[in-house]
Amino acid sequence: MIILKAENISKQYRLGNVGTGTLSHDLNRFWHKIRGKEDPYLKVGAVNDRSSKATEEYVWALRDINFEVREGEVLGIIGKNGAGKSTLLKILSRVTSPTTGIIKTKGRIASLLEVGTGFHPELTGRENIYLNGAILGMTRAEITAKLDEIIQFSGCEMYIDTPVKRYSSGMTVRLAFAVAAHLEPDILVVDEVLAVGDAEFQKKAVGKMQDISQGDGRTVLFVSHNMAAVKNLCTRAIVLEHGKTVFEGDTDEAINFYIRNQNIRFQFNSENRKKLSNDIFIENIRVCNSMNEIIDTALSGENILIEFSIANLNNTAPIHVGAGVYSQDDEQQFHCSTEVLDQPYISTKSKIIAQLSIPKWPLTNGHYYFNFYLRRNSELMDHIVQGIWIKSEKGDYYETGIVPSWNKGFYCEFEWN
Amino acid sequence: MTPRENDTWLYEISSEKKAFDLNLKEVWRYRDLLILFVKRDITTVYKQTILGPLWYFIQPLFTSVIFTLVFNNLGSISTGSVPPFLFNLAGITAWNYFTACFTGTSNTFRSNAGIFGKVYFPRVIMPMSVTISNLMKFGIQLLIFIIFYCYYLLQGFQLSPNLHLLLFPVYIVMMALMGLGLGMTISSMTTKYRDLNVLVGFAVSLLMYVSAVPYPLSEARKKLPATVADFVSYNPLSQIIEGFRYMVLNTGTFSWSGFIYTFIISIVTFLIGLAIFNRTEKSFIDTV
Numbered sequence: 001m002i003i004l005k006a007e008n009i010s011k012q013y014r015l016g017n018v019g020t021g022t023l024s025h026d027l028n029r030f031w032h033k034i035r036g037k038e039d040p041y042l043k044v045g046a047v048n049d050r051s052s053k054a055t056e057e058y059v060w061a062l063r064d065i066n067f068e069v070r071e072g073e074v075l076g077i078i079g080k081n082g083a084g085k086s087t088l089l090k091i092l093s094r095v096t097s098p099t100t101g102i103i104k105t106k107g108r109i110a111s112l113l114e115v116g117t118g119f120h121p122e123l124t125g126r127e128n129i130y131l132n133g134a135i136l137g138m139t140r141a142e143i144t145a146k147l148d149e150i151i152q153f154s155g156c157e158m159y160i161d162t163p164v165k166r167y168s169s170g171m172t173v174r175l176a177f178a179v180a181a182h183l184e185p186d187i188l189v190v191d192e193v194l195a196v197g198d199a200e201f202q203k204k205a206v207g208k209m210q211d212i213s214q215g216d217g218r219t220v221l222f223v224s225h226n227m228a229a230v231k232n233l234c235t236r237a238i239v240l241e242h243g244k245t246v247f248e249g250d251t252d253e254a255i256n257f258y259i260r261n262q263n264i265r266f267q268f269n270s271e272n273r274k275k276l277s278n279d280i281f282i283e284n285i286r287v288c289n290s291m292n293e294i295i296d297t298a299l300s301g302e303n304i305l306i307e308f309s310i311a312n313l314n315n316t317a318p319i320h321v322g323a324g325v326y327s328q329d330d331e332q333q334f335h336c337s338t339e340v341l342d343q344p345y346i347s348t349k350s351k352i353i354a355q356l357s358i359p360k361w362p363l364t365n366g367h368y369y370f371n372f373y374l375r376r377n378s379e380l381m382d383h384i385v386q387g388i389w390i391k392s393e394k395g396d397y398y399e400t401g402i403v404p405s406w407n408k409g410f411y412c413e414f415e416w417n
Numbered sequence: 418m419t420p421r422e423n424d425t426w427l428y429e430i431s432s433e434k435k436a437f438d439l440n441l442k443e444v445w446r447y448r449d450l451l452i453l454f455v456k457r458d459i460t461t462v463y464k465q466t467i468l469g470p471l472w473y474f475i476q477p478l479f480t481s482v483i484f485t486l487v488f489n490n491l492g493s494i495s496t497g498s499v500p501p502f503l504f505n506l507a508g509i510t511a512w513n514y515f516t517a518c519f520t521g522t523s524n525t526f527r528s529n530a531g532i533f534g535k536v537y538f539p540r541v542i543m544p545m546s547v548t549i550s551n552l553m554k555f556g557i558q559l560l561i562f563i564i565f566y567c568y569y570l571l572q573g574f575q576l577s578p579n580l581h582l583l584l585f586p587v588y589i590v591m592m593a594l595m596g597l598g599l600g601m602t603i604s605s606m607t608t609k610y611r612d613l614n615v616l617v618g619f620a621v622s623l624l625m626y627v628s629a630v631p632y633p634l635s636e637a638r639k640k641l642p643a644t645v646a647d648f649v650s651y652n653p654l655s656q657i658i659e660g661f662r663y664m665v666l667n668t669g670t671f672s673w674s675g676f677i678y679t680f681i682i683s684i685v686t687f688l689i690g691l692a693i694f695n696r697t698e699k700s701f702i703d704t705v
Contacts, residue, residue: 013703026609090702094430094537097699103430109537117535122461131457134450135536 001071001106003219004187009065009101011087011243012041012058061087062098062243069187071107072217076234076251078225078258083240085223089113092189092221107186107219110137114191116176121165125156125175128164132179146182153204154178181208187219188212209233227255227329259328264367264389266296272385280319281382282374283309283351287390298361299395300404300411308354310345310374318344320375321354328367333410339375362410363392432699443539450538454546459553473557477513481505488631496633499576499668500569503562508630510562511592511661514555515654516621518596521547523603523617526701533702540698541691544601548593555589566665581664581671587680588661594683595653598690605690605697609704629655633662633669653682 025041041058062084069075079085090096092103093111118135119128129150133143143150151160154175156167164172190209210233212218224230230237230251237254239247239261247257268285275281289295290303298304308321322337336356338344345352369389374382394403397411404411444451463469481502488494489501496504522544526533529543570576607613627649629637637649649655656679663671 090534091430095534096702097430097432099432101431104426105430106425106427108427111536114535118532120457120461122464123457127457131453134447134453135532135538137447137538139446140449140452 002068003071003107004069004103004105004109004221006065006067006103007101009062009088009091009098009103010060011062011084011091011096012099013061015057015059060243062091065101065240065243065245067238067245067248069219069221071219073236074214074220074222074234076230076237076254077221077223077240078227078230078237078254079240080225080262084243085240086191087243088240089189089191089223105187108137109187109189110183110185111189112136112180112183112191113189115180116172119164119172119176122163124163125154125160125167126151128175129179132176133182136180136183137185138183142184150178150182153181153208177205181205181212184218187221189221189223191223206232225330227258228331231255231329255329259367262328264369266389266391268388270384270387273387274383275381277376277381279311279313279315280374280376281311282372282384282387283311285309285370285372285388287388296389297391297393298363299393300361300364301395301397301399302361304358304361306356306358306370308352308356308372310352310354311350312347312352313350315376316346316348317376318346319352320344320378321356322373322375323356324371325363325368326371328369333363333368360397360411360413361392361395362397362412364394364404364409364411365407366392368392440539440541444541444545447538447542451542451546451549454542455550458546458550470557473554474561477506477509477558477561480509484509484631494632494636497668498574499666500574503565503569503576504633504662504666504668505631506562506565507662507665508658510555510558511588511658512625512628512630512654513558514551514589515592515596515657516625517551517554518548518593519600519603520617520621521551522597522600524607524614525601525604526608526697527604527614530702541694544597544604544694547600548597552589552593562665577667578665579663579667581660584660584676585664588657588664591679591683592657594687595657598683598686598688601690601694605693605701608697608701624654627655628652629658634659635669653679 029041065084065088067075077085077088087096089111090113091098092109093113094109095111095113116132118132120131123131126147129147130140130143134140151157154171154177156171156175156178159167159171164175167175206229209220212220220233222230222233234251236249237247237251238245239254239258241261246261247254270282286294286307287296287298288305288307289298290305292305306323310319310321312319320338322335322339324335325333327333336358338354345354367389368391369386372382372384372387373380394407396403398404463472468475484505485501488505489496494501525540525543525547533540566576603613603617625631627645629649629652634650634655637646641649656675659669660671660676660679663669
């Protein structure tokens with residue numbers, strides 16, 4: 001049974017400063033309306049492409065989106081930042097209405113665009129469970145029935161009658177997620193709220209998400225750019241690009257489609273960066289082979305050198321550096337940090353060159369990216385996601401002149417006796 | 418898909434706007450939320466203050482003292498056989514409820530943009546909860562009024578409420594509707610045009626002087642120019658204030674035509690406010 005149907009959903013936004021000229025546009029709209037004409041601004045509007053220069057005053061964040069969701073299905077919605085995912089989510093959760101088009105639904109939709117909406121710092125944990133639950137659409141009786149379960153799931157039993165303002169941020173998030181996880185709507189719309197809390201809790205959260213979607217047969221719309229999570233949870237997916245649906249179908253095919261259209265850069269790229277200090281940060285990163293030549297393709301078995309240039313002004317505290325390697329669908333491959341080796345950099349120089357050497361590149365065919373981070377005194381100072389991409393190709397890993405035939409997974413050292 | 422399936426949609430999300438879609442069914446479904454918001458407002462307002470709910474007493478008392486000094490002693494406005502302090506306290510108590518509803522709801526959209534931007538519930542719950550939680554404040558202030566009422570009775574003043582006191586609940590509803598209606602209108606308009614927010618602050622204090630709060634309507638007729646006096650007596654708010662004083666202090670005038678007039682105006686104000694509010698709630702998040 002089709003439980004939700006979106007027909008020709010479009011959403012138009014005004015670019016630039018809302019407010020200047022608003023009145024004149026409103027009056028013009030009104031003038032067209034009383035003469036029975038169509039809204040003049042619906043005819044204009046540029047395609048939603050963040051990086052191109054704005055030439056028109058209006059932009060279509062979504063344009064003619066059509067899809068259907070069957071009962072019990074977990075639909076993934078994937079796309080780059082700014083592809084229109086959040087706008088679609090907002091429309092689905094009735095936070096804003098579409099400019100044109102209609103969404104028909106047979107079930108009650110509850111949306112999780114954020115955990116802990118409406119938490120009041122002065123109220124206790126218990127009171128906030130009730131308040132937050134009610135905001136998300138539960139009735140008092142429903143919450144009371146699940147109260148013990150929610151408290152237990154959050155792991156905050158001890159503090160449940162303490163005002164939330166005394167909680168650590170982690171505890172607040174756990175409590176908030178616990179409430180959200182016990183929602184039981186017909187259709188659940190979830191944003192990437194999974195990326196919260198510590199590792200143990202994340203595992204719990206993903207497990208709960210899987211229970212909701214698989215065990216209980218609930219209909220879920222899941223918006224994410226974490227391909228691994230989409231792959232795990234979703235039965236079908238649509239890909240959005242520049243406000244349009246460019247692919248709809250099987251999850252794996254959708255992910256492949258998305259990846260093919262991804263922006264892969266083999267040079268250092270700090271677009272997705274969280275820099276917390278100007279005293280200490282990663283300036284540049286190079287990936288080289290053993291001859292110190294910059295490369296964009298690594299052969300399995302090859303010696304790979306990754307060179308970090310770190311700006312280090314006024315400080316002598318120990319610095320930890322790390323690099324994580326991820327596959328195209330965001331699955332972590334391996335991780336190289338100075339922490340596990342207990343070898344921090346301690347230097348008074350204003351520029352540190354840190355060299356990471358991977359003696360035998362262990363991966364096979366595919367595109368991989370690195371995430372980098374920098375810590376000072378175990379405090380995160382800089383974090384770069386998809387800092388550099390590398391293409392990996394099969395090579396002579398075992399130094400026998402024979403290139404292995406398999407295309408998946410790792411190479412490891414082994415011996416036969 | 419069979420044709421039958423088409424008919425059973427639970428609800429639709431579109432840009433269509435219905436003017437008077439009260440959506441009572443949905444508001445009813447969220448009644449627990451309404452109660453929780455009211456509870457939250459009441460319990461959290463005076464947390465971590467020293468005087469706590471005592472602030473509810475202080476504001477009307479001081480205002481009444483000042484009004485008595487300025488208007489009755491300096492300005493020699495006559496309040497008949499009623500002690501001027503009690504007269505002013507009655508006016509201010511009623512007026513406070515209206516302003517609390519009005520100012521409390523006039524920034525609904527802006528101050529709740531955070532919640533409204535993340536989750537859906539019938540938006541009208543917010544201004545409704547403000548109106549209801551202010552009832553408690555009104556109740557406390559009414560209590561002080563009753564205390565002073567008794568005090569003056571013991572002092573030997575001739576005070577007696579009259580039978581119109583039975584209309585008291587209707588007056589509360591009228592004040593609430595008026596405050597809510599105006600507040601919802603302003604809050605909807607401020608999502609696009611911020612100017613109105615500045616206006617509300619001083620408009621409320623000016624409005625008080627043309628709503629017969631510190632003087633009886635009869636004095637207005639006597640001392641003000643005819644046009645202004647007309648304006649004051651046709652102001653539905655002065656009708657409410659005057660009516661309230663009439664039923665508790667038996668002073669001033671009451672007319673059924675004035676009562677019905679005020680009643681209709683407050684319903685119309687509320688409906689206009691609601692219609693504008695409903696138009697705004699669907700997409701205000703894009704402009705706020």
